[in-house]
Amino acid sequence: MIIGIDDTDSREGMCTTYLGALLMDELRQYGTIVELPVLVRLNPTIPYKTRGNACVGINIATSCPDKVMEHVISRISTMAALECDMTNPGVVFVQDDECESVRDVLGTFFQRAVKEVLSIEEAKYVIAKTGLQSKGFKNGRGLIGALSACGSILNPGWDHTFEYLAYRQREKWGTPRNVDKASFFVADSATYPATWDTVDVSNELVVCVPHSPDPVLYGIRGKDPEVVRRTAEMISSELLERSCVYCTNQGTDMHLIPVDSISEIQEMHSYIVSGFVSDDPFTIPGGHTIFSISDSSGASVECAAFEPTKDFRSLVRKLIQGDIVKVYGSFMNKALNIEKIEVVSLAPLVASHNPECPSCGKRMESAGKGQGYRCRKCGTKSPVLVQVNLKRDIEPGIYEVPPCARRHLAKPLVRFQNPSVKEFPSR
Ligand SMILES: [Zn+2]
Structure with missing residues (x-):
């Protein structure tokens, strides 16, 4: 049976991945967990997401599916942050004999939920049409992610990475995290580039430890389950309650839609789009650097490197009119929020x-x-x-924002195979 869960967290606490990790441990009494659980990130531009827009999926071989469903629903009822307006949990169950008939429809739903804006009604329609068992709490928005997580397990083969998540003992939730910062730098230098985004070397920051009051102590991202576990073993911290390794679409660029023309861009979607710089970069109060690109369709779009992208802005400021670039990023509030930029050619x-x-x-x-x-x-x-x-003070190549400004879904350059790829700033 496949279980998909979404939207149990809030800005104040909880975390859907924690509930997934807890269930991974508790559900073993009913059967055998098949492979690693999945952690799926959906469209990052959705305004009503709680925190990270994460949903989880678990595959369990069990002879007592009714007990499993009862256990999962009971856990969501007691542990989800239901008092939070933004928290609208959903859970979907796919029984073994239903997998074949729903595989394609849920696979498409998963891909669309990462790239597009889906409605709760659409999720409810899919559930009604397939007859899958489910439970939506409050407005049921979490059914969107719950269906997506099931779709991701039913359709393996998408690009993926892994994350080891370490969870705090419950009495520590909401208190300052006790971690040895230096140990993260040691662990990172031992396993980078097989792991990434543990620390931000150029900004001298530990980036894998959240600041929110949720159960996560830290997360180690990497290319296989073994390396993320080994890296976590090198970290000194307070005692963990539990940990879990997830297979995830983080770091894959799955949210990006390649388009041929700027005129195709729509709000709340993410793109790979090419154009020539048509307005020189300028920096506005608040430190955000903005420039425009245009293309032969006559359309143009503002591209933004926001203040949190730090030194990445100094790279962007070197662009001039006529440079040809390929921009990777999300289009929100009338600006393309840059995650990566390829400088294809330079104007004189x-x-x-x-x-x-x-x-x-x-x-x-x-x-x-x-x-x-x-x-x-x-x-x-x-x-x-x-x-x-x-002489231009910038070279053609592909550049990315630093780890401290990275989106969950954005593919880090260390995962690119192309040798022409450049890291900026280099480490
Ligand atoms: Zn003279």
Whole structure:
């Protein structure tokens, strides 16, 4: 039986991945857990997401599915942050004999939930049409993620990474986390690039420890279950209550939709889109750096590197009109929020200055508007400015925001196979 759960957390506490980890341990009394649980991140632009827009899926081989369902529903009822307005849990169950008939419809639903904006009604329609057992709490928004998590297990083969999540003992929830920061840097240097986003080297930050009052102590992201477990063993911290390794679509760019034209871009979707820089970058109060790109369709879009992207903004500020770029990011509030940028080609940076006098070598001066240039010393005249190509302080390549500003779904450059890929800033 496959179990999908979503939307049990709130900004104040809980975490759907914790509930998943707890159930992984508790459900063993009813059968055998098949493979690793999944942690699915949905469309990151959805405004009513609680915190990380995470849902979880568990696959269990059991001879008593009714007991499993009762246990899961009881746990959600008592542990979900139901008092929070934004928390609307949902759970969906797919029985063994239902898997084949719902595989395709849930697989499509999963892909769409990561890229598009789905409604609760759509989730309820799929449930009604397939006859799957489910329970939606309050407005039932969590049914969207619950169906998606089931769809992800039924349709393996999507690009994936792994995350080891360490959970705090319950009496510690909401108190400051006791972790040895130095141990994260040691663990990172031992296993990077097989793990990533444990620390942000250039900003000297530990980025895998959340600040919210939820049960997560830290999460180690990496390319296989063995390396994330081994990295976690190197970390010194307060005692854990439990841990869990999830297979996840984090770090895969699954949310990005490649488009041929800027004119196809819509709010609350994420894209890979190419264009030429049509407005020079400028930095607005608050520290956000903005520029525009356009393409042959005549459409243009503002691209933004927000303040939390730190030094990434200094890279973006080096772009000039005419540079050809490919931008990876989410379109929200009329701006493309940059996660990565490929600088495809650079426009010449031309500076003009008054010509030197060919007779005496002195710099000539303007002879008046439209009158060309004249040497004040010897009177020689010249009609034109001299133009020189300046060296650009940026190279073609693909650049990403630092780990401290990374979106869950954004694929880090360490996962790219292309040797032309550049890390910025380099570590
Ligand atoms: Zn002269």
